[in-house]
Amino acid sequence: xxxxxxxxxxxxxxxxxxxxxxxxxxxxxxxxxxxxxxxxxxxxxxxxxxxxxxxxxxxxxxxxxxxxxxxxxxxxxxxxxxxxxxxxxxxxxxxxxxxxxxxxxxxxxxxxxxxxxxxxxxxxxxxxxxxxxxxxxxxxxxxxxxxxxxxxxxxxxxxxxxxxxxxxxxxxxxxxxxxxxxxxxxxxxxxxxxxxx
Amino acid sequence: xxxxxxxxxxxxxxxxxxxxxxxxxxxxxxxxxxxxxxxxxxxxxxxxxxxxxxxxxxxxxxxxxxxxxxxxxxxxxxxxxxxxxxxxxxxxxxxxxxxxxxxxxxxxxxxxxxxxxxxxxxxxxxxxxxxxxxxxxxxxxxxxxxxxxxxxxxxxxxxxxxxxxxxxxxxxxxxxxxxxxxxxxxxxxxxxxxxxxxxxxxxxxxxxxxxxxxxxxxxxxxxxxxxxxxxxxxxxxxxxxxxxxxxxxxxxxxxxxxxxxxxxxxxxxxxxxxxxxxxxxxxxxxxxxxxxxxxxxxxxxxxxxxxxxxxxxxxxxxxxxxxxxx
Amino acid sequence: xxxxxxxxxxxxxxxxxxxxxxxxxxxxxxxxxxxxxxxxxxxxxxxxxxxxxxxxxxxxxxxxxxxxxxxxxxxxxxxxxxxxxxxxxxxxxxxxxxxxxxxxxxxxxxxxxxxxxxxxxxxxxxxxxxxxxxxxxxxxxxxxxxxxxxxxxxxxxxxxxxxxxxxxxxxxxxxxxxxxxxxxxxxxxxxxxxxxxxxxxxxxxxxxxxxxxxxxxxxxxxxxxxxxxxxxxxxxxxxxxxxxxxxxxxxxxxxxxxxxxxxxxxxxxxxxxxxxxxxxxxxxxxxxxxxxxxxxxxxxxxxxxxxxxxxxxxxxxxxxxxxxxxxxxxxxxxxxxxxxxxxxxxxxxxxxxxxxxxxxxxxxxxxxxxxxxxxxxxxxxxxxxxxxxxxxxxxxxxxxxxxxxxxxxxxxxxxxxxxxxxxxxxxxxxxxxxxxx
Ligand code: NA
Ligand code: NA
Numbered sequence: 026x027x028x029x030x031x032x033x034x035x036x037x038x039x040x041x042x043x044x045x046x047x048x049x050x051x052x053x054x055x056x057x058x059x060x061x062x063x064x065x066x067x068x069x070x071x072x073x074x075x076x077x078x079x080x081x082x083x084x085x086x087x088x089x090x091x092x093x094x095x096x097x098x099x100x101x102x103x104x105x106x107x108x109x110x111x112x113x114x115x116x117x118x119x120x121x122x123x124x125x126x127x128x129x130x131x132x133x134x135x136x137x138x139x140x141x142x143x144x145x146x147x148x149x150x151x152x153x154x155x156x157x158x159x160x161x162x163x164x165x166x167x168x169x170x171x172x173x174x175x176x177x178x179x180x181x182x183x184x185x186x187x188x189x190x191x192x193x194x195x196x197x198x199x200x201x202x203x204x205x206x207x208x209x210x211x212x213x214x215x216x217x218x219x220x221x222x
Numbered sequence: 223x224x225x226x227x228x229x230x231x232x233x234x235x236x237x238x239x240x241x242x243x244x245x246x247x248x249x250x251x252x253x254x255x256x257x258x259x260x261x262x263x264x265x266x267x268x269x270x271x272x273x274x275x276x277x278x279x280x281x282x283x284x285x286x287x288x289x290x291x292x293x294x295x296x297x298x299x300x301x302x303x304x305x306x307x308x309x310x311x312x313x314x315x316x317x318x319x320x321x322x323x324x325x326x327x328x329x330x331x332x333x334x335x336x337x338x339x340x341x342x343x344x345x346x347x348x349x350x351x352x353x354x355x356x357x358x359x360x361x362x363x364x365x366x367x368x369x370x371x372x373x374x375x376x377x378x379x380x381x382x383x384x385x386x387x388x389x390x391x392x393x394x395x396x397x398x399x400x401x402x403x404x405x406x407x408x409x410x411x412x413x414x415x416x417x418x419x420x421x422x423x424x425x426x427x428x429x430x431x432x433x434x435x436x437x438x439x440x441x442x443x444x445x446x447x448x449x450x451x452x453x454x455x456x457x458x459x460x461x462x463x464x465x466x467x468x469x470x471x472x473x474x475x476x477x478x479x480x481x482x483x484x485x486x487x488x489x490x491x492x493x494x495x496x497x498x499x500x501x502x503x504x505x506x507x508x509x510x511x512x513x514x515x516x517x518x519x520x521x522x523x524x525x526x527x528x529x530x531x532x533x534x535x536x537x538x539x540x541x542x543x544x545x546x547x548x
Numbered sequence: 549x550x551x552x553x554x555x556x557x558x559x560x561x562x563x564x565x566x567x568x569x570x571x572x573x574x575x576x577x578x579x580x581x582x583x584x585x586x587x588x589x590x591x592x593x594x595x596x597x598x599x600x601x602x603x604x605x606x607x608x609x610x611x612x613x614x615x616x617x618x619x620x621x622x623x624x625x626x627x628x629x630x631x632x633x634x635x636x637x638x639x640x641x642x643x644x645x646x647x648x649x650x651x652x653x654x655x656x657x658x659x660x661x662x663x664x665x666x667x668x669x670x671x672x673x674x675x676x677x678x679x680x681x682x683x684x685x686x687x688x689x690x691x692x693x694x695x696x697x698x699x700x701x702x703x704x705x706x707x708x709x710x711x712x713x714x715x716x717x718x719x720x721x722x723x724x725x726x727x728x729x730x731x732x733x734x735x736x737x738x739x740x741x742x743x744x745x746x747x748x749x750x751x752x753x754x755x756x757x758x759x760x761x762x763x764x765x766x767x768x769x770x771x772x773x774x775x776x777x778x779x780x781x782x783x784x785x786x787x788x789x790x791x792x793x794x795x796x797x798x799x800x801x802x803x804x805x806x807x808x809x810x811x812x813x814x815x816x817x818x819x820x821x822x823x824x825x826x827x828x829x830x831x832x833x834x835x836x837x838x839x840x841x842x843x844x845x846x847x848x849x850x851x852x853x854x855x856x857x858x859x860x861x862x863x864x865x866x867x868x869x870x871x872x873x874x875x876x877x878x879x880x881x882x883x884x885x886x887x888x889x890x891x892x893x894x895x896x897x898x899x900x901x902x903x904x905x906x907x908x909x910x911x912x913x914x915x916x917x918x919x920x921x922x923x924x925x926x927x928x929x930x931x932x933x934x935x936x937x938x939x940x941x942x943x944x945x946x947x948x949x950x951x952x953x954x955x956x957x958x959x960x961x962x963x964x965x966x967x968x969x970x971x972x973x974x975x976x977x978x979x980x981x982x983x984x985x
Contacts, residue, residue, distance in 0.1 A: 045824025172387030270846030400790020
């Protein structure tokens with residue numbers, strides 16, 4: 026069981042790193058776009074003020090400027106990042122909750138609660154993935170594109186769907202582990218938040 | 223009442239279109255049904271989500287009726303783009319008439335299959351609202367300008383601006399934060415999003431507008447089908463070509479009072495004459511026609527025929543067709 | 549059951565779920581889903597909503613700021629920048645009890661101003677400031693409460709998204725509203741400073757005190773701060789100067805701190821992975837709450853609870869001041885369950901005409917501005933009032949060792965300071981309107 030848990034944790038961490046890599050890419054795209062935009066303004070100012078106008082215009086024509094559709098890329102990429110982040114947050118119990126009152130409840134009640142909450146979470150994550158798939162199917166057939174780059178919207182839905190399916194799988198896994206823990210009395214997954222650090 | 227319908231849109235309730243078009247329409251439907259239909263109104267996307275989702279909300283029945291900008295879902299309703307072409311539309315009533323005729327002829331079964339469309343219209347001439355003055359295309363070089371539809375962004379790119387696509391409710395925040403240097407919108411919506419407070423310059427065009435956007439008032443097909451026949455008849459009597467003319471006309475008529483606000487604030491309004499527009503702007507933006515026709519060809523649509531049809535229908539319009547609510 | 553009853557019963561139900569340790573986002577999501585099911589008689593509607601809602605919430609451009617700033621916070625710590633910043637704050641303020649907490653509040657306010665979301669502010673600042681506050685001997689509950697409260701200050705500092713939305717809904721002048729927020733904002737900062745000093749007087753052990761540091765050392769500490777300042781000036785200057793959007797500013801900040809951390813040797817393959825996984829956990833946690841809130845708020849809108857409760861308050865036939873008081877209390881309650889923007893969007897269209905019709909002995913424009921600032925403040929106070937406050941939940945989740953109760957106890961000082969300020973602003977409208985021509 027411990028080896029299964031290590032495997033799931035590893036996959037979740039891999040997803041988080043994939044999300045982190047995409048996040049880094051988005052940060053770089055954004056910064057390059059700002060740089061391009063600023064250079065573009067300077068070049069325009071140079072061209073109209075007559076400072077090296079040929080070179081300035083040449084660089085403008087060569088495409089020195091903001092990256093077209095940078096906002097859209099951030100939006101599509103960020104949706105993927107968050108879906109990719111969800112499995113790690115879920116498997117390490119990172120979701121914010123209030124334990125003020127449950128601390129007074131008997132241990133057994135708390136363990137049952139733990140199972141019920143994990144089951145609810147699994148159900149919700151599965152529903153989210155299923156319905157995102159519905160949304161994806163609709164975009165696939167509608168011909169809808171993004172506004173500037175005009176890439177099909179379903180591309181970004183497909184990326185997110187991958188993360189959503191992984192999240193749902195991890196959610197179901199966590200629920201099963203909590204159930205096995207309740208039935209066998211063994212501790213497989215630490216209860217506390219921040220277990221992984 | 224027998225039937226409660228939800229009506230969802232993206233503007234504040236007191237903005238021109240909700241107040242002068244949607245409320246007037248909904249009140250009339252309620253009255254004509256003798257109180258058997260009630261229309262609950264949800265402005266500013268109160269039911270959740272973003273403006274581009276409105277059309278999906280209607281399709282799924284999350285809202286029974288929705289008012290939306292067709293261009294917010296680019297590529298999905300390709301034929302409607304004919305009215306977004308530069309310098310295409312001069313009179314919003316004539317264009318709304320043409321739009322509805324063409325909707326009935328060819329868009330209903332193709333672009334809008336699966337939706338029950340109550341009205342189709344366009345806004346008055348679109349124009350620039352910018353922080354720095356714009357007289358010629360060169361003045362737009364490098365400016366970040368918001369556009370509301372695919373072809374508007376194409377136009378912005380051609381004049382050298384940096385197009386940023388966003389729905390109209392996001393404009394005021396973006397202008398106040400400096401995300402935008404300006405925006406394209408018709409005069410009518412400027413008070414609702416405070417544009418005249420946030421920029422000091424406006425560039426309008428004499429004669430045909432730089433562009434227009436298209437709107438639909440769409441209804442969920444199943445909701446419509448589930449209504450008793452006499453109530454369907456009430457809706458039928460308040461939808462179609464005459465309502466579309468009213469909506470487009472009313473929206474365009476709201477341009478003048480909104481323009482007055484900018485004048486009273488002492489903003490700088492630049493009016494480009496028809497000759498100047500032909501000399502400075504047309505050479506840059508007119509190639510959009512050819513590229514759009516090519517685009518449509520790729521989708522198996524005859525773009526030139528759509529342009530011809532739209533022009534023919536617009537010239538066919540006469541003011542005695544403006545009958546809804548009168 | 550009528551829709552209205554379902555909507556009202558959803559409050560205690562949600563509260564019950566939260567107290568049973570159901571994660572906040574999940575509790576709101578489930579209540580919204582179940583509520584919609586009851587209202588509509590089937591699950592078709594909430595299911596249909598989910599086709600796009602999760603995607604559009606997670607792809608929201610303004611919210612993209614959250615993961616980027618969180619990563620920036622991690623890099624700033626790896627590069628030694630957070631430590632340098634707090635070292636400088638400590639060398640100037642460390643000999644005063646609570647001095648570093650005051651500095652942290654200032655930092656939160658500045659950060660909240662550019663970020664626009666108090667939830668994101670609270671989360672980012674906890675990443676940067678919590679470990680530092682603790683290393684200066686600050687107790688967990690006091691630290692979390694301080695950051696939660698500090699995060700609410702940013703909303704009063706322009707460019708405030710909520711203020712822009714209020715201006716649009718009520719057709720008021722944005723510039724005048726920004727101006728009107730100025731003195732209440734200063735008052736808020738002063739009030740929090742007083743709250744800190746009272747807290748540390750009553751709990752001397754909650755905050756560490758150092759020997760005063762000689763001037764030369766203070767300036768040395770200040771000099772060590774230059775990399776932070778460089779990044780800070782680039783980010784804040786760029787956003788205020790209109791060179792880039794707040795989200796773009798977050799990207800610049802993340803890249804800048806990343807480069808500094810790399811060159812100082814703090815950023816390695818190993819720590820990069822840690823920063824990714826840590827950013828992943830916190831971002832997913834926050835976005836899931838935002839998704840749950842969006843879903844729940846959509847359900848509430850459909851039951852018309854905010855609208856009907858508002859109408860009910862209006863119909864009570866109270867005196868103008870009592871109506872105002874009732875409205876503000878209602879906002880405090882809504883503040884437990886809803887995000888600031890949804891609350892404003894749903895209720896202002898109803899409350900504003902009512903307030904405008906009442907006689908407060910002022911011009912219509914002054915009433916509108918005064919009411920706007922009051923609502924803005926109260927909406928944010930709701931985020932930190934126990935037992936349900938989103939800011940409290942998020943920050944507490946970022947600090948596993950501190951029990952929620954400790955955060956509750958400490959945050960009460962800030963809540964009291966907030967309430968005193970609200971009473972002052974209600975009693976003396978001139979404070980808000982002083983700068984308005
Ligand atoms: Na702010
Ligand atoms: Na609260």
